[in-house]
Structure formats: C-alpha cells, structure tokens
Amino acid sequence: MTSSTRDSAAPPGAPGAPAAAVVAVDDVVVRHGTATAVDRVTLTVAPGEAVALVGPNGAGKTSLVNTIMGLIRPAAGRVAVRGRAALVPEGRQMFPDLDVEDNLRLGAWPLRSRGAAARDTSRVYEVLPDLAGIRRRKAGTLSGGEQQMVAFGRALMADPDVLVIDELSLGLAPLITAALADHLRELNAVRGLALLLIEQNARLALELCTRAYVLESGRVRAEGPSARLAESAEVAAAYLGGPAEPPPAAGGAEGDGA
Amino acid sequence: MSEFVQYLVSGLAVGCSFALLASGLVTIHRVTRVVNFAQGMFAVVAGLTAGSLLSAGLPHGLAEAVAVLTAGAAGLLVGVAAVGRRGTSPQSALIVTLGIGFLAYAVEIVIWGEDPRSFPGLGGAVEIAGAHLQKQYFLVIGAAALAFAALGLFFTRTLLGKALGACASNPYAARAVGIDVTRMGLVAFTLGGVLGGVAGVLVTPLQSLSYNSDVLLITNGFAAAILGGLTRLGPALAGGLALGVAESMVAGYYEASYQSVVALALMLAVMVWRASQHTALQEEASL
Numbered sequence: 001m002t003s004s005t006r007d008s009a010a011p012p013g014a015p016g017a018p019a020a021a022v023v024a025v026d027d028v029v030v031r032h033g034t035a036t037a038v039d040r041v042t043l044t045v046a047p048g049e050a051v052a053l054v055g056p057n058g059a060g061k062t063s064l065v066n067t068i069m070g071l072i073r074p075a076a077g078r079v080a081v082r083g084r085a086a087l088v089p090e091g092r093q094m095f096p097d098l099d100v101e102d103n104l105r106l107g108a109w110p111l112r113s114r115g116a117a118a119r120d121t122s123r124v125y126e127v128l129p130d131l132a133g134i135r136r137r138k139a140g141t142l143s144g145g146e147q148q149m150v151a152f153g154r155a156l157m158a159d160p161d162v163l164v165i166d167e168l169s170l171g172l173a174p175l176i177t178a179a180l181a182d183h184l185r186e187l188n189a190v191r192g193l194a195l196l197l198i199e200q201n202a203r204l205a206l207e208l209c210t211r212a213y214v215l216e217s218g219r220v221r222a223e224g225p226s227a228r229l230a231e232s233a234e235v236a237a238a239y240l241g242g243p244a245e246p247p248p249a250a251g252g253a254e255g256d257g258a
Numbered sequence: 259m260s261e262f263v264q265y266l267v268s269g270l271a272v273g274c275s276f277a278l279l280a281s282g283l284v285t286i287h288r289v290t291r292v293v294n295f296a297q298g299m300f301a302v303v304a305g306l307t308a309g310s311l312l313s314a315g316l317p318h319g320l321a322e323a324v325a326v327l328t329a330g331a332a333g334l335l336v337g338v339a340a341v342g343r344r345g346t347s348p349q350s351a352l353i354v355t356l357g358i359g360f361l362a363y364a365v366e367i368v369i370w371g372e373d374p375r376s377f378p379g380l381g382g383a384v385e386i387a388g389a390h391l392q393k394q395y396f397l398v399i400g401a402a403a404l405a406f407a408a409l410g411l412f413f414t415r416t417l418l419g420k421a422l423g424a425c426a427s428n429p430y431a432a433r434a435v436g437i438d439v440t441r442m443g444l445v446a447f448t449l450g451g452v453l454g455g456v457a458g459v460l461v462t463p464l465q466s467l468s469y470n471s472d473v474l475l476i477t478n479g480f481a482a483a484i485l486g487g488l489t490r491l492g493p494a495l496a497g498g499l500a501l502g503v504a505e506s507m508v509a510g511y512y513e514a515s516y517q518s519v520v521a522l523a524l525m526l527a528v529m530v531w532r533a534s535q536h537t538a539l540q541e542e543a544s545l
C-alpha cells in the first residue's frame with residue numbers, strides 16, 4: 001500500500017504540481033487501553049477526491065476519524081493533513097444552547113485570526129439555504145436532519161480542504177439523507193472539496209464516492225474504485241454489517257432502494 | 259426606618275460580594291463543569307494581599323489591582339492542577355480544588371498569620387433617610403453591577419465567551435471545531451480567580467478576613483450560584499443579594515450568629531428542590 005497518487009481522480013482545484021494527498025494516513029495504529037481499534041491502516045484522499053470508508057459497527061472508523069482530526073494520537077504510524085480538515089461528527093454534536101448562527105460561527109474558530117470576514121456565515125446560507133430560515137433557533141431544538149445540516153455548515157465555516165463526515169445517514173430518514181447526499185455531491189463536484197465519508201450504509205457511500213476502503217476489525221479488508229468494490233463478495237459481507245450484530249444501517253440500505 | 263435602610267444597604271453590599279464570589283463559581287463551572295471549592299480562597303488571598311500592599315505604602319487602587327491580579331494567578335494555578343491534564347473528570351477536579359483550598363490555609367498562615375486582618379476602604383459616609391451609610395457599600399454595589407454586566411455581555415455577545423461556554427456544553431464538538439478545551443478551562447479559572455479577587459478586595463474593608471474566611475464566603479457564594487444551577491449569572495446575582503439582605507436583617511433584628519444558618523437553609527432548600535426537578539430529566543439523559 002503506497003501513499004498518495006493512486007487512482008487520482010483529477011482534482012479540479014489544484015493546478016500544476018502532482019497532487020499531493022490532502023489526507024495521508026500511513027500505517028496507523030490506534031489503541032484504546034489494551035484494545036487495538038485501528039491496526040496498521042494506510043489511506044489517502046487526493047485533493048478534490050471523494051473517498052468512502054465503510055465497514056460495520058466497531059470496525060474502527062470513528063477512531064480513525066478522530067486520529068485524522070488530531071483528537072487522539074496514534075500509537076504508531078503517521079497522519080498528515082495538508083490544508084485544513086473539518087469534521088461533521090457522529091451524532092451531529094450540536095452546541096445545544098446556542099442558536100444556529102452561533103454554532104456556525106464557532107465553526108470558524110480556527111480562522112479567528114483572519115478577522116470578521118472569516119466569521120461571515122452568509123457563504124454557508126448560500127450553500128445550505130434551508131439553514132437561513134432557522135438561523136435564530138437554538139440548535140438543541142432542531143430535528144435530526146436540521147442538526148446534520150448545521151453540522152455540515154459548521155464544518156464548511158472552517159473553509160476546509162477536506163470534509164470528513166462521520167456517519168452521514170445514522171438516525172436520519174432516507175429522504176433527508178438523500179438531500180444531504182445531494183449537497184455533498186455538489187460541494188465535491190462544483191467546489192472541488194475533497195470528501196472522506198464514513199458510512200455504515202455501504203451502498204450509499206459507494207454511490208457517492210469514487211473510491212472506497214472497507215474497514216473491518218481495525219484493518220483495511222478491501223480498497224479500490226467504488227464500482228469495482230460494489231461487485232465484490234467481500235463488500236457484500238460488509239453490507240450485512242458483519243456477523244456480530246446487524247447495525248441499523250443495514251435496514252437503511254434496503255430502504256434506500258425505494 | 260433608618261435602621262431598616264441601614265440593614266438593607268449593608269445587606270445589599272455584602273450580598274454583592276457573595277454574588278461576585280458566585281460569579282466566579284458560575285464562570286468556572288460554565289466552562290469546565292467543575293465546582294471550584296477554592297473560590298473563597300481567591301477572595302481571601304486578594305483581601306490579605308491588598309492589606310499587606312497598602313501597609314507597605316502602595317496607594318489605593320494600585321494595591322487592590324495587584325491583589326486582584328494575584329488572585330487571578332492563584333486561579334490559573336488551581337486551574338492547572340484541577341483541569342490542566344486532559345481527561346480529568348469534573349468530579350476529580352472538584353476534589354483537587356478542595357485539597358488546594360486546605361493547602362492554601364497553610365500558605366496563608368505562614369504569610370499573614372492566623373488573626374483576621376482588614377484595611378480601610380473608601381472613607382466617609384452618606385446620610386440617607388436618617389441612616390448612616392459607608393461609601394464603601396456603594397463602591398461594592400457599583401463594582402458588582404459593573405462586573406455582572408461585563409460578564410453577561412462577554413458570555414452572550416462575544417465569540418470567545420460563546421466558545422468558553424461551548425467547552426462545557428459539548429466538549430467533543432468544541433475540540434472537533436478546533437477549540438482548545440484545556441486552555442479554555444485555564445482561562446475560566448483565571449477569570450474566576452480575578453472575580454474572587456474583586457470580591458475579596460471589596461469585602462475586606464467591610465468585614466475583616468482571615469485564612470479561614472473562605473468557608474463563610476464559599477457557603478454564601480455557593481448558595482447564590484446554585485440558584486442559577488451554577489451556570490446562569492442572573493439568578494446568582496439575585497441569590498447573592500437576597501442572601502446578603504436576609505442575613506443582614508437576621509443579624510440586625512435578631513441575632514448575628516443565626517445569619518449563616520440563613521445561607522445554609524436556603525442552599526439546602528434549593529438543592530432539594532432542584533434534585534426533585536432534575537431526577538426525571540437525568541434519568542432520560544442518563545448523564
């Protein structure tokens with residue numbers, strides 16, 4: 001498993017120079033106490049690329065995300081993020097007693113030295129116009145779909161080079177998931193924003209991204225272009241969510257076909 | 259009538275110092291979810307430091323300012339010990355603050371001895387409705403009003419204030435958007451130290467302080483802060499004022515030794531009431 005330029009989907013944004021990976025995870029090990037959550041994983045996301053990370057519950061996806069975001073330190077290996085990564089965290093993670101506007105503004109915290117323009121939320125309302133109508137509502141009072149939209153907007157406020165989405169569809173109705181997926185497609189295609197999508201619903205993830213990794217028990221079981229993975233037997237196993245427990249996403253995957 | 263005005267104004271002034279102490283507790287709790295039992299110590303340190311600096315010849319104003327900054331530094335130190343390590347639970351941090359509060363007794367006794375100390379505040383008095391009122395009362399009331407207004411605006415109008423609050427309301431999300439939660443905790447403790455210090459330098463001219471005066475201050479400050487669930491400033495201010503006035507009336511019309519019973523009774527009543535309100539909610543949120 002080499003890093004960087006493999007399967008490079010031509011990045012629309014970056015001119016000239018060979019596209020260095022915007023996220024490069026190299027042989028990373030993450031341990032929680034004695035348990036190994038991530039076991040020697042190597043993964044890259046090129047600028048402008050949409051990459052899916054699929055796998056059942058407990059595969060180590062969130063541990064890997066937290067490592068990429070610098071929230072936990074890997075026990076071994078290296079993580080390099082070129083530019084800025086912004087996270088849409090699992091479970092939306094609102095600041096419940098602040099309104100939507102303030103939730104968005106806090107998303108620009110890493111840019112606070114850039115002055116008031118960096119905190120201008122209007123660019124988010126342009127991309128996610130549904131948020132404009134609820135900008136003064138407290139985030140804690142919003143529906144799950146609205147909160148997920150706020151979580152997207154908050155991440156976009158950091159003006160990221162790569163958007164890391166930890167569970168797009170979890171706990172959301174299929175229609176709302178579809179609408180959010182459309183937004184993601186647009187951000188990726190029109191604005192050249194690189195995506196790393198962590199998703200239990202493998203079908204949705206493969207549909208949305210050009211390339212994917214299948215994670216199971218902390219290891220990469222398969223990787224490659226989405227189209228190819230979608231046909232492989234290994235991924236079919238991941239659809240079922242592993243032998244231990246059928247996660248709710250399995251139901252969601254079936255529901256999506258409708 | 260003049261008696262009543264006397265008790266009312268002196269009660270408001272003392273209540274303001276309770277409220278200031280409560281504001282420090284609220285500030286720290288709002289950001290870190292830690293109940294800081296060393297809060298009274300900040301006031302004691304500031305009060306005694308100001309007294310020493312004044313007797314060393316520093317002018318009024320400068321001495322108090324240095325004392326408040328000293329309390330801020332004490333706040334930072336307590337913060338480093340209590341929340342400086344990532345992953346310390348608020349419960350463990352509470353025990354750390356309690357321990358530091360007692361440790362501070364030893365340091366304070368070494369520096370200032372065991373006897374209560376005071377220093378003259380704003381001299382002079384005014385006559386209102388026949389009551390003879392020290393100007394210091396009005397200084398305390400004015401300073402507390404200013405501090406509460408500034409603190410309220412800071413938490414609700416500035417991005418830094420909101421980021422501070424965000425650290426407690428959702429620490430994971432705060433870290434995910436790049437807020438350094440540990441550093442914010444230290445900022446909160448420093449601010450809490452400053453607020454405790456302000457309370458200390460204002461109250462010392464009214465009632466002399468010794469190393470163990472922190473118990474009285476924290477009891478009243480906590481009783482006031484608990485009214486707002488340790489997170490809201492408005493109820494803490496109201497609670498502080500109510501306590502100050504009630505205690506002043508009790509001491510004036512009945513017996514001074516009963517006055518701290520008022521604080522303890524109020525605190526108990528509020529906590530019992532809140533516990534009954536919260537049990538159902540907490541079961542749902544399983545926090």
